[in-house]
Amino acid sequence: MKAKSIKGKSPVEIQSALEISMADGFKPTLAIVFLSVSQDRKAICKLLDNNGIAIFGATTSGEFIDEETEKGSAVMLLLDIKKEYFQIYLDGYPKKNYRETSRSIAQKAITKFTKPAFLISGSHMETDAEQLLFGFEDIVGKEVNVYGGMASDDYTFTEQFVFTNTKESNQGIIALLLDEEKVKIKGKATCGWKAVGTEKTVTKSEGNHVFTVDNIPVLDITAKYGGLQNVSPDNAGLLLEIAANLPLQLQREKGDPVMRPGLVVDWNDRSFYCSGSVPQGAKVRFSIPPDFDVMEKVIKGAEELKATEMPDADALIVFSCAGRILAFGPMMNMEIEGLKKVWNVPMAGMFSNAELARATGGNLEMHNLTTCCVALKEK
Numbered sequence: 001m002k003a004k005s006i007k008g009k010s011p012v013e014i015q016s017a018l019e020i021s022m023a024d025g026f027k028p029t030l031a032i033v034f035l036s037v038s039q040d041r042k043a044i045c046k047l048l049d050n051n052g053i054a055i056f057g058a059t060t061s062g063e064f065i066d067e068e069t070e071k072g073s074a075v076m077l078l079l080d081i082k083k084e085y086f087q088i089y090l091d092g093y094p095k096k097n098y099r100e101t102s103r104s105i106a107q108k109a110i111t112k113f114t115k116p117a118f119l120i121s122g123s124h125m126e127t128d129a130e131q132l133l134f135g136f137e138d139i140v141g142k143e144v145n146v147y148g149g150m151a152s153d154d155y156t157f158t159e160q161f162v163f164t165n166t167k168e169s170n171q172g173i174i175a176l177l178l179d180e181e182k183v184k185i186k187g188k189a190t191c192g193w194k195a196v197g198t199e200k201t202v203t204k205s206e207g208n209h210v211f212t213v214d215n216i217p218v219l220d221i222t223a224k225y226g227g228l229q230n231v232s233p234d235n236a237g238l239l240l241e242i243a244a245n246l247p248l249q250l251q252r253e254k255g256d257p258v259m260r261p262g263l264v265v266d267w268n269d270r271s272f273y274c275s276g277s278v279p280q281g282a283k284v285r286f287s288i289p290p291d292f293d294v295m296e297k298v299i300k301g302a303e304e305l306k307a308t309e310m311p312d313a314d315a316l317i318v319f320s321c322a323g324r325i326l327a328f329g330p331m332m333n334m335e336i337e338g339l340k341k342v343w344n345v346p347m348a349g350m351f352s353n354a355e356l357a358r359a360t361g362g363n364l365e366m367h368n369l370t371t372c373c374v375a376l377k378e379k
Contacts (some may be wrong), residue, residue, distance in 0.1 A: 001079055001080060001081050001183070001313070001314040001377070001378035002026060002079075002080045002314070003014060003077060003079050003080075003314050003315035003345065003346040003376075004021045004026060004076065004077075004078045004080065005065035005066075005075065005076070005077050005078070005346040005348050006018060006020075006021055006065070006075070006076055007063070007065050007070060007072025007073055007074065007075040007076070007268045008073065008074055009072065009073050009074075010039075010040075011039075011040050011047060013046050014044055014045055014047065014076075017375070018048075018051070018078075018179065019350050021078060022051075023044065026078075026080060026378075027109065028051075028053050028056050028078035028079055029053060029054060029079065029080055029081055029082070029083050030051050030055075030078075030081050030086060030176075031048050031050070031054070031055050031056070031057075031076045031077070031078050031079075031133060032054065032056050032057075032076060032077040032079070032176075032317055032348055033045075033048070033055055033056065033058075033074065033075075033076045033149075034058060034059075034060045034063040034074070034075050034076070034161075034348060034349070034350035035057070035059060035060065035061070035073065035074035035075070036059065036060060036072045036073060036074070036079040036154055037154055037156075037159070037160070037161065038058045038073065038154065039072070039073070039074050040073050041059075041161065041163055041168065041365075042211055043164050044059070044074055044156060045163060045164075045165055045166070048165070048364060049165045049166070049303040053078070053371035053378075054083075054086070054088055054164070054165065054287040055088070055163065055164045055165050056088055056119065056121075056164065056174055056176040057161075057162065057163040057164060057168075057174065058121035058123075058149070058151040058152075058160075058161070058162050059123075059151045059153055059160050059162075059348060060152050060154075060322075060352065061151060061152035061153065061154050061155050061347065061350075061351040061352070061353075062152070062154075062209075062322065062325055062350070062351035063075040063195045063348075063350050064318075064336055064347075064350075064362075065123075065128075065346075065347060065348050065349070066148060066204045066336070066337075066347070066349070067334075067336045067337035067340065068300045069325065069332060069333065069336070069351075070334065072101045072154070073171070075297060075348050075350075076348060077121075077315055077317060077346060077348035078346075079302055079314075079315060079376075080184065081266075081364055081378065082182070084179075085178065085179045085182045085183055086163050086176060086177060086178050086179065086183075087109075087174070087176075087177040087379075088174065088176055088177070089105045089108065089109075089173075089174070089177065089224045090162065090163070090164050090168075090172060090173070090174045091104065091105060091168050091169075091170060091172055091173055092169045092171055092172035093127070093171060093172060093173065094127070095166070095253050095269055096127075097184075098122075098127060098128050098129075098131035098135065098173075099131040099132070099134050099135040099138070100131050100135065101132070101135065101172075101173060102120075102133070102134075102136050102173060102175075102244070103135040103136075103139055104135075105118075105135075105136075105140050105173070105177075106136045106138070106139035106140050107139055108133060108373060109139075109140070109175075109177045109242070110139060110140060110332075110345065112163060112177065112179075113177065113179040113180070113181070114181060115179070115180040115181050115226050115360050116140060116177055116178070116179070116180065117144065117145040117146070117177075117178045117179075117180040117185045117228070118136060118142070118144060118145070118146045118147075118148075118176065118177055118178070118228045119146075119147055119175070119176040119177050119178070119185070119317065119361065119374065120132065120147075120148035120151060120172050120173060120174065120175045120176070120354075120356060121148050121149055121162045121173070122148075122150050122151065122172065122173045122174075122248065123138040123150070123151040123159075123160040123161055123162045123165070123169055123170050123171060123172055123173075123371070124160065124170060124171040124172075124250065124275065125157060125264045125275075125353070126208075126263075126264050126273045127150065127171075127208075127275065128208040128275070128276060128355060129150055129275050129276055129354050129366040130208075130276040130277050130365065130366040131207070131259060131277070132173055133146055133356060133365070133366065134364075135208075135239070137231065137364060138366075139142045142364075145180065145185050145186070145187075145358075145366065146356060146357075147185070147356060147357045147372060147374045148277045148319060148355075148356040148357075148372075148374075149319030149350060149352030149354065149355050149356060149372065150275060150352050150353040150354040150355075150356075151267065151353065152205050152350070152352055152353045153241055153354070155322065157239045157240070157243075157263070157264075161176035161259075164184050168266055174314050174343065175231060175253055175317055178376075181351070181379070182378065182379055183376060183377070183379065184310070184376070184377040184378075184379055185374065185375070185376055185377075186305060186309045186374070186375050187305075187308040187357045187358070187372055187374035187375065188301050188305045188357065188358070188372070189300065189355055189357035189358065189367050189370050189371070189372040190294075190297055190298040190301035190302075190370065190371055191256070191259065191294075191336055191364070191367060191369060191370040191371075192374075193249070193259060193288070193294075193369045194287060194288050195251075195257065195285040195286070195287055196247045196285065196287065196288050197286050198252060198285070198286055198287055199283045199284070199285055200214050200221070200255040200283070200284050200285065200367075201214055201281065201282075201283060201284075202211065202278055202279065202280055202283075202284060203215045203279060203280070203281075204272050204280060205279065205280045205282075206280075207277055207292060208260075208271060208273055208275065208276055208277050209219075209266075209271060209272075209273050209274075210248075210260075210262070210271060210272045210273075210274060210277060210278050211269060211271040212249075212271075213284060217264055217269060217270035217271060218262065218270070219231065219262070219270040219271065219272055220270055220273055222246050222262065222286075224243070224250075225246065225286050226242075226246040226284065227288075228241065228255035229248075233265075233267055238265075239263065239264075239265065240326075242261060242272070242368075243261040243263055243266075243323060243368075244322075244323035244326045244327065245288075245327075246259070246262075246286060246287070246322075247259045247260060247261035247262075247286075247287050247323075247368055247369060248259070248260045248262070248274070248278065248284040248286065248287070249280060249284060249285045249286070249287050250282055250283075250284055250286060250287070251282070251283040251285060253337050257285070258276070258365055258366070258367060258368075258376075259282070259366065259367060259368035259369050259370065260275070260276055260278050261274060261275070261368050261369070262274060262348075263275055263322070263353065270303045274368035275353060275354040275366060276354065276365075276368075277366075287369075291362070292331060293350045294337070295332075295334055296332070296333040297330070298338075298339070298371045298373075299335065299338035299339060299342070301373075302338075302339050302342045302373050303342055305373070305375065306342055306343060308351070308377075310375045310377065311342075312343070313343040313345050313375035313377050314345060314375055314376055314377050314378055315345055315346050315347070315375070315376045316339070316340070316342075316343055316345055316346070316347040316348075316373060316374070316375055316376075317347070317349065317374040317375075317376070318336070318339060318347060318348075318349030318350075318371065318372070318373050319349065319350060319352045319355045319357075319371070319374070320332075320335075320349060320350070320351055320352065320355075320370075320371045320374040320376070321351065321352060321353075321354070321355060321367075321368055321369045321370055321371070322351040322352060322353060322369065322371060323368070323369045324351070324370075325351055327369075331360070332356070334348075334370065336349065338352075339371075339373055341366070342373075343375060354367065354368050355367040355370045355371070355372040355373040356367055356372065357370075357374075
């Protein structure tokens with residue numbers, strides 16, 4: 001499988017970059033597209049569609065193909081993978097039937113390939129992304145490889161999109177189905193946010209909707225812990241502050257905790273929705289952002305993946321939490337550059353609202369404030 005990465009600030013720039021990439025006879029069949037909501041998605045999709053290129057797309061809060069992060073742009077990883085090795089599905093879940101939706105996609109997948117694997121992205125802030133993962137496990141089994149990230153929207157926390165050639169959804173999932181007997185896919189998620197304070201108990205929750213912690217509305221206890229001011233709908237920066245700097249850490253009996261930041265506030269009862277399930281009765285702690293040494297941890301995680309499971313790769317896809325670049329700023333380039341050097345192959349990445357991958361203990365999980373790198377290799 002041959003791969004190339006391109007980027008541009010407009011459909012015209014993307015067209016030029018695409019033409020240059022194909023000048024040597026390269027004929028991509030698939031494009032992994034990450035772009036800003038400010039970009040003309042339909043024009044870019046039409047351009048790729050006219051060239052016979054299938055699209056797996058998601059909107060972002062920043063995108064990159066090398067160590068230089070972009071804003072308001074479009075980036076893509078172009079692959080010349082055989083068309084019989086993959087399939088793209090896009091389906092909505094307006095009734096919040098997340099698990100049933102991914103189960104339906106998985107049912108179709110097992111009729112096409114004996115060993116299916118998936119790259120996925122979902123849209124809408126209230127989505128319980130972990131339920132999407134469970135749907136694939138229900139049908140394919142616990143060992144299914146599923147990786148991805150949730151679509152974002154330039155930190156506006158309003159409307160995100162997943163899209164393919166002629167369809168898009170602001171409340172749905174896009175899935176790239178791969179034949180794992182033909183294409184090897186391996187990934188790893190690495191976090192590093194540090195827990196502080198004592199354990200607290202989730203006293204009321206439903207799925208990913210958290211109402212109270214220690215019998216206090218979750219928004220109020222978060223504001224008290226973080227010393228937040230102007231905790232009202234008028235504060236445009238409140239959601240970003242909660243999601244990036246004051247996430248809950250869901251404690252577990254075995255393995256590392258997983259991050260559960262609040263993404264959508266219900267002002268009627270001062271509850272909020274997280275991007276993954278938070279069971280009633282679960283223990284949580286608050287967090288503080290990590291030191292810069294966590295970037296070294298991410299790079300070492302990728303190096304371990306190369307050493308143990310993926311010695312060679314044709315292409316690399318990176319889903320990094322939008323909160324990480326807020327925490328690290330320009331230093332984030334060091335992490336991206338380090339990841340690129342591990343396999344030294346064409347790469348495309350996005351800053352996402354949540355990350356989906358295997359982590360501690362090998363379980364499929366929804367993460368936040370995490371970097372997930374996914375390597376592809378045609379067998």
